[in-house]
Amino acid sequence: MAKKKKTKNTRAQYTRNGGTMTEAMYFSKIRSALRKAFRYWVPALEALKKASRPSQSENKRLKKEYQCNHCKKWFPNSEVNIDHIIPCGSLNSYDDIKNFIIALTPENVDAFQVLCESCHNKKTQNEREQRKKRK
Numbered sequence: 001m002a003k004k005k006k007t008k009n010t011r012a013q014y015t016r017n018g019g020t021m022t023e024a025m026y027f028s029k030i031r032s033a034l035r036k037a038f039r040y041w042v043p044a045l046e047a048l049k050k051a052s053r054p055s056q057s058e059n060k061r062l063k064k065e066y067q068c069n070h071c072k073k074w075f076p077n078s079e080v081n082i083d084h085i086i087p088c089g090s091l092n093s094y095d096d097i098k099n100f101i102i103a104l105t106p107e108n109v110d111a112f113q114v115l116c117e118s119c120h121n122k123k124t125q126n127e128r129e130q131r132k133k134r135k
Helices: 023-037 042-050 094-104 117-134
Strands: 052-054 064-067 080-084 112-116
Touching: 023 094, 042 052, 042 080, 042 112, 080 117, 112 117
Parallel strands: none
Antiparallel strands: 052 064, 080 112
Protein backbone atom coordinates (compact mmCIF):
# COMPACT_ATOMS: atom_id res chain seq x y z
CA MET A 1 0.00 0.00 0.00
CA ALA A 2 1.47 3.34 -1.09
CA LYS A 3 1.87 6.06 1.46
CA LYS A 4 -0.24 9.15 0.96
CA LYS A 5 1.65 12.35 0.51
CA LYS A 6 1.11 14.78 3.33
CA THR A 7 -0.11 18.11 2.12
CA LYS A 8 0.47 21.25 4.05
CA ASN A 9 -2.74 22.71 5.42
CA THR A 10 -2.78 26.21 3.99
CA ARG A 11 -4.93 28.60 5.96
CA ALA A 12 -6.44 31.77 4.62
CA GLN A 13 -4.64 34.93 5.58
CA TYR A 14 -6.43 37.30 7.94
CA THR A 15 -5.66 40.48 6.03
CA ARG A 16 -8.78 42.59 6.71
CA ASN A 17 -10.14 44.51 9.70
CA GLY A 18 -6.93 44.63 11.64
CA GLY A 19 -6.08 41.01 10.95
CA THR A 20 -9.42 39.59 12.14
CA MET A 21 -11.05 38.79 8.78
CA THR A 22 -10.16 36.84 5.67
CA GLU A 23 -10.97 38.13 2.20
CA ALA A 24 -13.92 35.71 2.07
CA MET A 25 -15.26 36.99 5.39
CA TYR A 26 -14.87 40.59 4.22
CA PHE A 27 -16.76 40.13 0.95
CA SER A 28 -19.37 37.98 2.70
CA LYS A 29 -20.09 40.92 5.01
CA ILE A 30 -20.43 43.27 2.00
CA ARG A 31 -22.76 40.79 0.23
CA SER A 32 -24.91 40.49 3.36
CA ALA A 33 -25.10 44.27 3.81
CA LEU A 34 -26.16 44.77 0.19
CA ARG A 35 -28.86 42.10 0.44
CA LYS A 36 -30.15 43.71 3.64
CA ALA A 37 -30.13 47.19 2.06
CA PHE A 38 -32.31 46.02 -0.85
CA ARG A 39 -34.60 43.78 1.21
CA TYR A 40 -37.64 45.95 0.43
CA TRP A 41 -37.02 46.26 -3.32
CA VAL A 42 -40.45 47.07 -4.79
CA PRO A 43 -40.40 44.61 -7.75
CA ALA A 44 -39.53 41.79 -5.31
CA LEU A 45 -42.39 42.77 -3.02
CA GLU A 46 -44.73 42.92 -6.02
CA ALA A 47 -43.75 39.35 -6.90
CA LEU A 48 -44.62 38.34 -3.33
CA LYS A 49 -47.94 40.13 -3.62
CA LYS A 50 -48.73 38.36 -6.92
CA ALA A 51 -48.18 34.98 -5.23
CA SER A 52 -50.51 35.72 -2.31
CA ARG A 53 -54.13 34.98 -1.45
CA PRO A 54 -56.25 35.45 1.67
CA SER A 55 -55.41 32.75 4.17
CA GLN A 56 -57.39 29.51 4.02
CA SER A 57 -55.93 28.47 7.36
CA GLU A 58 -57.91 27.97 10.53
CA ASN A 59 -55.46 30.35 12.21
CA LYS A 60 -57.33 33.67 12.14
CA ARG A 61 -54.13 35.62 12.83
CA LEU A 62 -52.73 34.49 9.48
CA LYS A 63 -54.05 37.00 6.93
CA LYS A 64 -52.24 35.87 3.77
CA GLU A 65 -50.51 32.83 2.41
CA TYR A 66 -48.16 32.48 -0.53
CA GLN A 67 -47.86 29.90 -3.29
CA CYS A 68 -44.49 28.34 -4.03
CA ASN A 69 -43.67 28.70 -7.70
CA HIS A 70 -42.18 25.17 -7.87
CA CYS A 71 -44.26 22.84 -5.72
CA LYS A 72 -47.43 25.00 -5.95
CA LYS A 73 -48.26 24.49 -2.26
CA TRP A 74 -49.39 27.36 -0.02
CA PHE A 75 -47.31 28.63 2.91
CA PRO A 76 -47.31 31.44 5.50
CA ASN A 77 -44.94 34.34 4.91
CA SER A 78 -42.44 32.95 7.43
CA GLU A 79 -41.92 29.85 5.28
CA VAL A 80 -41.31 31.45 1.87
CA ASN A 81 -38.40 33.28 0.23
CA ILE A 82 -38.34 35.75 -2.63
CA ASP A 83 -35.89 34.24 -5.09
CA HIS A 84 -34.03 35.81 -7.99
CA ILE A 85 -34.80 33.64 -11.03
CA ILE A 86 -31.41 34.60 -12.45
CA PRO A 87 -28.88 34.22 -9.60
CA CYS A 88 -27.05 37.33 -8.38
CA GLY A 89 -23.73 35.57 -8.78
CA SER A 90 -20.65 35.72 -6.65
CA LEU A 91 -19.15 38.63 -4.78
CA ASN A 92 -15.50 37.74 -4.20
CA SER A 93 -13.73 40.93 -5.25
CA TYR A 94 -14.30 44.61 -5.92
CA ASP A 95 -14.68 43.78 -9.62
CA ASP A 96 -17.82 41.74 -8.83
CA ILE A 97 -19.68 44.50 -6.97
CA LYS A 98 -21.21 46.29 -9.97
CA ASN A 99 -22.58 43.11 -11.57
CA PHE A 100 -23.80 41.81 -8.21
CA ILE A 101 -25.80 44.99 -7.53
CA ILE A 102 -27.25 45.01 -11.06
CA ALA A 103 -28.37 41.38 -10.64
CA LEU A 104 -29.65 42.04 -7.11
CA THR A 105 -31.92 44.91 -8.19
CA PRO A 106 -33.79 44.04 -11.39
CA GLU A 107 -36.68 46.38 -12.20
CA ASN A 108 -38.89 43.64 -13.64
CA VAL A 109 -41.31 41.81 -11.31
CA ASP A 110 -40.89 38.69 -13.43
CA ALA A 111 -37.23 38.48 -12.38
CA PHE A 112 -38.42 37.19 -8.99
CA GLN A 113 -40.32 34.15 -7.82
CA VAL A 114 -41.68 33.01 -4.48
CA LEU A 115 -40.32 29.68 -3.26
CA CYS A 116 -40.95 27.71 -0.09
CA GLU A 117 -37.89 27.10 2.06
CA SER A 118 -37.50 23.53 0.81
CA CYS A 119 -37.63 24.42 -2.89
CA HIS A 120 -35.39 27.46 -2.34
CA ASN A 121 -32.76 25.35 -0.57
CA LYS A 122 -32.82 22.78 -3.41
CA LYS A 123 -32.47 25.51 -6.05
CA THR A 124 -29.63 27.18 -4.14
CA GLN A 125 -27.78 23.89 -3.69
CA ASN A 126 -28.17 23.11 -7.39
CA GLU A 127 -26.77 26.56 -8.32
CA ARG A 128 -23.77 26.03 -6.04
CA GLU A 129 -23.05 22.65 -7.63
CA GLN A 130 -23.30 24.18 -11.11
CA ARG A 131 -20.83 26.92 -10.11
CA LYS A 132 -18.37 24.33 -8.80
CA LYS A 133 -18.58 22.38 -12.08
CA ARG A 134 -17.78 25.52 -14.08
CA LYS A 135 -14.60 26.20 -12.07
